[in-house]
Amino acid sequence: xxxxxxxxxxxxxxxxxxxxxxxxADSLSQTDKDTFHLTVTPPPAIRSTAAGLVVPAVxxxxxxxxxxxxxxxxxxxxxxxxxxxHNPDFHTSIDNYLQYAPVAAVYALNLAGVHxxxxxxxxxxxxxxxxxxxxxxxxxxxxxxxxxxxxGSDNLSFPSGHTATAFASAExxxxxxxxxxxxxxxxxxxxxxxxxxxxxxxxxxWFSDVVAGAGFGILSTKAAYWVYPWxxxxxxxxxxxxxxxxxxxxYYNAQWHSAGLSVVLFPR
Numbered sequence: 401x402x403x404x405x406x407x408x409x410x411x412x413x414x415x416x417x418x419x420x421x422x423x424x425a426d427s428l429s430q431t432d433k434d435t436f437h438l439t440v441t442p443p444p445a446i447r448s449t450a451a452g453l454v455v456p457a458v459x460x461x462x463x464x465x466x467x468x469x470x471x472x473x474x475x476x477x478x479x480x481x482x483x484x485x486h487n488p489d490f491h492t493s494i495d496n497y498l499q500y501a502p503v504a505a506v507y508a509l510n511l512a513g514v515h516x517x518x519x520x521x522x523x524x525x526x527x528x529x530x531x532x533x534x535x536x537x538x539x540x541x542x543x544x545x546x547x548x549x550x551x552g553s554d555n556l557s558f559p560s561g562h563t564a565t566a567f568a569s570a571e572x573x574x575x576x577x578x579x580x581x582x583x584x585x586x587x588x589x590x591x592x593x594x595x596x597x598x599x600x601x602x603x604x605x606w607f608s609d610v611v612a613g614a615g616f617g618i619l620s621t622k623a624a625y626w627v628y629p630w631x632x633x634x635x636x637x638x639x640x641x642x643x644x645x646x647x648x649x650x651y652y653n654a655q656w657h658s659a660g661l662s663v664v665l666f667p668r
Contacts, residue, residue, distance in 0.1 A: 452622060456615035463559055463612020467545060476606035480550045483601055495598035499562050502569035502588035503527065506576050509584075516576030522632070526624050527572060529631070533620035534568045535561070538613070551603045560605040560613035566595035567617030575625055592617075 466472035483490075506516060506523065518526065538561045547558035570592040574585030596610035605613075 453619070456618040456622075459611045459615030460559075460619070463608045463615065466606070466608030466612075467547065467558065472608060476608055479600070479607045480603065484603060487601060490601050492598060492602065495562055495595050495602065498591055498595045498598070499566040500569060501591045502566070502573035505584070505588065506573050509577070514577075514580065517579065518576065522628070523572075523576060525631070526628050529628065530568050530572060530621040530624035531565075533623050534564050534617055537616050537620060538564045541616075547606075547609070549604055550606060553604075557605055558609050558612065559616055560596065560599050560609040562599050563592070563596040563605070563610045563613030564617035564620070566592035567614040568621045569617075571618045571621035575621065 462472075466476060510516065510520070516523065538559055541559060542556040542561070545558045546555040548555045549557040567589075570585070570588035573588035577584035592614065596605075596614060599605040599610055600607060
């Protein structure tokens with residue numbers, strides 16, 4: 401029981417530190433505005449980007465280290481054993497839906513009149529790019545590492561796809577509403593953390609799978625926000641005000657392992 405409590409604390413601490421790092425990174429560009437420095441420092445945008453990369457990169461690194469490092473492998477197995485012993489009959493499918501809750505919140509908030517950073521067209525394209533990055537990276541690593549799941553059902557355990565999707569969604573919510581209130585991001589990351597915990601309670605993933613999945617999800621959404629300005633210039637440079645814009649978006653279905661292109665009409 402002590403190991404279970406310790407591990408749950410580690411999980412919550414890791415996930416919470418992610419959000420704290422994001423909030424700290426956002427505040428970097430708001431400090432030292434009226435202070436004259438003789439030393440040369442990186443621009444705020446660069447400092448913010450670097451700070452935002454550290455935590456998810458460490459999460460991914462931890463996951464890869466746990467594939468072969470004996471102490472971390474032992475932690476995975478002891479955690480899984482503790483969870484099964486104390487919750488032998490536990491099973492839920494809530495995690496299949498909870499992973500999408502932050503995304504649903506973004507569109508629900510906009511419908512309710514609480515507008516985020518982007519309009520419908522832009523945020524939908526960003527979400528699509530993030531989904532492709534998330535699913536593509538997770539599926540590639542799963543088939544390279546061949547890590548067996550705790551329940552032995554297959555060898556696609558590492559990293560956790562549900563957790564990656566959940567944290568990609570949480571970062572999407574945070575990015576869209578961080579200028580409105582940081583509590584939206586807190587709520588999104590709480591839902592994502594719960595998703596990761598449920599994957600372990602369902603005996604579908606090791607602790608390190610969940611940690612790495614969170615890192616992949618966060619980085620995927622960040623990458624989508626980085627590349628979208630370039631895509632926006634390329635796709636919509638010829639569109640005119642008052643007319644609909646048509647574009648082609650990539651899609652990836654992790655459940656059916658299929659990919660393709662979809663033509664989307666966005667009203668102006």
